[in-house]
Amino acid sequence: MEDCQLEREERIASYPRSFVRFLGTAGSRFIMLSQRRSSGGLWFSYGGAMGVIDPGPGSLVRICAACPQLSALDINTIILTHRHIDHSSDLNALVEGMTLRSAEKRGMVLLTDDCVSQGDSVLLNFAARKLKEIPKHADGHRTELSPTATVESVIHKHHGIQCYGLIFRGAGLPTWGIISDTAALPDFPKRYEECGMIVINTTIPLPRAGLEHMSLSDVRSLLQVLHPQLAILTHMGGWVLDLGPDEAVGDLSTEKTRVIAARDGMIVDLEGQNPIQEG
Ligand SMILES: [Zn+2]
Ligand SMILES: [Zn+2]
Known part of the structure; x- marks a missing residue:
């Protein structure tokens, strides 16, 4: 065991002490199915919590392939913003990693109520029995990640299912957030105003009837009134990828906000002067 501990x-x-690693940046079923971009979600380390947000297909593979090395055995938290398969398929495998070495119930999975209700749970009973906590998102509620860090749930609007964005706060740590799959909502500038860094799932170039996803033009409008230092666009669909993500975000930066497109494997040091590192 000592060797494992050393590893x-x-x-x-x-x-870095506090960071995000983009295990994947895919943003539609088509991109997920072709793996043109990986669909692994985000790894994060923050205030003593270490975990994965939205572990879609390939999340475990991207964790094992990461350099520097990551291990699903190290996590204590998994968060699903919603139940869609590109955000949830590797959940049970990661619970296995999170609980493997513990005889006691261990770890937390934060998810929506409809992830586990309606007779179609994305969390197997076999996995749920091993978990210490399975809290549900509630708009505005701050779930404790550790004695010094919380995550607030922010209600979204996404194709008739429950979906929540996230705001992370920690003692002595920068506040950062995620806008997940959602139509652009008018209260986002107010809700996310404390975030110095924000990750935005930006799936389409322009708003499109029937698609409740953020578009590049929604991001442009949002950044006229919301001013994080850094905005990172991810969850990109084919139309955004065809534009060339770097070109697509090229004119979105403002005087106050630097906008970049995420790449698979990219690391963001949440406390760094130069936060972006290629993985
Ligand atoms: Zn979705
Ligand atoms: Zn999605």
Whole structure:
């Protein structure tokens, strides 16, 4: 066990103290199915919490392939913003990693009520029995991630299912957030105003009837009134990828906000002067 402990410490020491790693940046069923971009979600380390947000297909594979090394055995938290398969398919495999070495119930999975209700749970009973906590999102509620960090749930509007964005706050740590799959909502500028960094699922170039996803033009409008230092666009669909993500975001930056397109494997040091590192 001592060797394992040392390995874990080495793994953790090879990354910044507080960071996000984009395990995947895919943003539609078509991109997920072709794996033109990976659909692994986000790895994060923040205030003593270490975990994965929206582990879609390939999340475990991208964790095992990461350099520096990551391990599903190290996580204590999994968050699903909603139940769609590109956000949830690897959930049970990651619960297996999170609970493998513990005889006690361990770890937390934060998800929506409709992830586990309606007779079609994305969390297997077999996995749920091993978990210490399975809290549900509620708009405005701050779920404790650790004694020093919380995540607030922000209600979204997404194709008739429950979906929530996230705002992370921690003692002495920068506040950051995620706008997940959603139509652009008028209260986003107010809700996310504390965030110095914001990740925005930006799936389409322009708003389109019947698609409740953020578009590049929604991001442009949002950044006229919301001013994080850094906005990172991810969850890109084929139309955005065809534009060339770097070109597509090229004119979205403002005087106050730098906008970049995420790449698979990209690392963001949440406390760094130069936050972006290629993975
Ligand atoms: Zn979705
Ligand atoms: Zn999605």
